Amino acid sequence: MYSSFIPPRQVKIGDAAAFVGTTPRAIRHYHEIGLLPEPVRGGDGRRRYGNEDMIRLLWIRRMADAGIALDDIRDAFADTASAGANSDDGIASILERLDETLVAQEAELRRQRTAVQRMRTEGSRMGLLSAFVTSRLKSLPEGSLRQADLDSLLVTERIFGPLGAAVQATRFVALATHPDLREDSDRIDASEEALDDTIAVDDPRVARVAAERHAFEMVLQAVIEDSGLADSDDALFDSWDTLHPATADEGEGEAGQSAGRGHESMSAFEATGKMPYDFSPARLRCMELAEELAAHESPAS
Secondary structure (H helix, E strand, C coil), X not given: XXXXXXXXXXXXXXXXXHHHCCCHHHHHHHHHCCCCCCCCECCCCCECECHHHXXXXXXXXXXXXXXXXXXXXXXXXXXXXXXXXXXXXXXXXXXXXXXXXXXHHHHHHHHHHHHHHHHHXXXXXXXXXXXXXXXXXXXXXXXXXXXXXXXXXXXXXXXXXXXXHHHHHHHHHHHHHCHHHHHHHHHHHHHXXXXXXXXXXXXXXXXXXXXXXXXXXXXXXXXXXXXXXXXXXXXXXXHHHHHCCCCCCCCHHHHHCXXXXXXXXXXXXXXXXXXXXXXXXXXXXXXXXXXXXXXXXXXXX
């Protein structure tokens, strides 16, 4: 006994879209890019889709759901048509490329998730630094580092890499564990900030602050050496060399390149030139004088 229901030989675009699980707009786009041939039109001028059109739409839908780009689907159909109806070589090649892309995306997602987990564990700002840097700060009491300290380490890591930032972290470890040094550091920082654009470069205050900065750095370095932090710095270099053995192709200048994944690599000189520092001429002169004092400091003194 035959069923009284007889399927239509052709359907309108709305019915085709509903059956396949897409939209009429999407199907019209398939026509525009040559992915689906234009079907015959009925007496009312509307598109009509037959059995072969629907099967092709189903394949397009399934392949698009798998992540294959529409242009690749079109190329795959073209390759299949030229090679024979039973050939899947074009699709197989596209699937191979898609699989490689998905593997790379999975690896990137794992890296991003690891980074997010570190930020949650270490604290959002601390977690932005590389593990090589944060390991240097593990022994410090919670809250002993200031936001400005972490900001400085973030900039240093971008310019000089994790090793440079880990060495700089020694300074903040000493300041965090010696309140008297932190107080002196704050006082001199404030004096330097006061050397704004209203101060002439030959103002006596410039030389005085430079001398204070130099004297403070000498005391800080002595504390670092007496506390054994300098020896820890030596261990940092050994640890870095173990984790990152040099190759014959690497030059000395590459040590200053950023090791941050996803960032354009550049030399320390290039990076420094791109980081703005809003220092007044008087403050810049103060920095120069402090450097000159350090350069002329006798090792025997």
